[in-house]
Amino acid sequence: MMTQIKRLATAIGILFLVLFIIIIFNQLMQVYLYASTVNHTLGIVVLTVLTTVFVVLLVVPVALFFRLPKPLLAPDSEDDMPAYIPQLSARLAKNKMLLGHTFDWSQKEELQRALYVLDTQANEIIQKTARNVFLSTSISQNGKLDALMVFSTHTKMIWDIAHIYYQRPTLKDMISLYSNVGTTTLLATQIEDLDISEQLEPVLGTVLQGSAVRSIPFIGPLSSVIMDSLLEGSVNAFLTLRVGVITKRYCGTLEPFNPKKARKAAIAEASVMLKVLVLQVSGQVVNAILKTARNAGSNTVRSGMELAGKATRNVKRGFFGWFRSAASEPSQEQ
Secondary structure, three states: OOOHHHEEEEEEEHHHHHHHHHHHHHHHHHHHHHHHHHHHHHHHHHHHHHHHHHHHHHHHHHHHHHOOOOOOOOOOOHHHHHHHHHHHHHHHHOOOOHHHOOOOOOOOHHHHHHHHHHHHHHHHHHHHHHHHHHHHHHHOOOOHHHHHHHHHHHHHHHHHHHHHHOOOOHHHHHHHHHHHHHHHHOOHHOOOOHHHHHHHHHHHHHHHHOHHHHHHOOHHHHHHHHHHHHHHHHHHHHHHHHHHHHHHHHHHHOOOHHHHHHHHHHHHHHHHHHHHHHHHHHHHHHHHHHHHHHHHHHHOOOHHHHHHHHHHHHHHHHHHHHHHHHHHHHHOOO
C-alpha cells in the first residue's frame, strides 16, 4: 500500500513539475516575442537573463536545502544511546547557534540543555510567524489569498526551523510535514484529533469581555465582525503554531520521532502559546476594526451633512425663485 502511495505521489509531483516548466516556458517565450518586436538582439538578451534568473531561483534553494546534514534519528532503545550521543554531540558542536555557550557534550543532560537553547530560538520564530499570520488573516479575511499566504509562510517557517537545528528532514518526513501544512491550510476545520473551538472559545471570550471593548457604545453591531476577524486569525495562528511545534519536535529531540505523539503534544503546546498570542495581539485587530468603523461613520455623517446642505440650498433657491416670480406678476399686470 505504501509503495503504491509513493508511486502515486511521485507521479503527481512529476506532473506538477512538468506543468510548472511548461507555464514558465510559455511565459518566457511571450516575453521573448514582445522584446523581439522591438529588437531581435534585445529579445535574446531578455530571454537569456530571465532563463538564468528562473534557473537560479529554482536550483539555489534546493541546493542549499540538501547541503544541510541528514537528521540523526534517535535510537529506539537506551542501549543504543551511548553510540548515538557522540554523533549528536559532534553535530551540535558545529552549530553556530550554540557558539556562545559551554556544554559537556559527553552528557545526555547537556545535550538536552543545548537542544533547549535551540528550542527557545525556534519558539521565537514560531511565535513571530504565528503573530504575523494572525494579524494578516484576521484583517484581510480573503479565503484563497489567505490560504496561499499561510502556505508560503509555513513553508518558510519549516525552512528556518530546520536551519536552527542544522539538519534537514528526510524526503519522506518533508512530504509528511508539507502535506500536513497543506491539509491544515485548506481543510482547517477537519484536522485529525483537533477541535479548534475548544481551544479558541475561552480565549476569544476573554478578549470580548475586556473592559476596553465593553466600554465602546457601538460594540454591539460590530461584535460579529470582531468575532469573525479574531476567529479567522486565531484558527490560522493555531495551525501555524501546531506546524511549527511539530517541526521543532522533529528536528530537536533525543527520543524517536512518533508522528501521532508529536501531533498530540503539538496541540497542547500550541494551545498554551495561542492564548498568550491572542491576548497580546487581538487588541490591534479590535482597534483597527473600530478605527475603520469610526472613519466610515464620520464619512457617512459628513456625506449626510453635505447632502442635507445641498438639499437646503436647493430648497432656498426654489423658494426665492418662486417668490421672485410671484412678485413680478403684479408688476406686469399694472
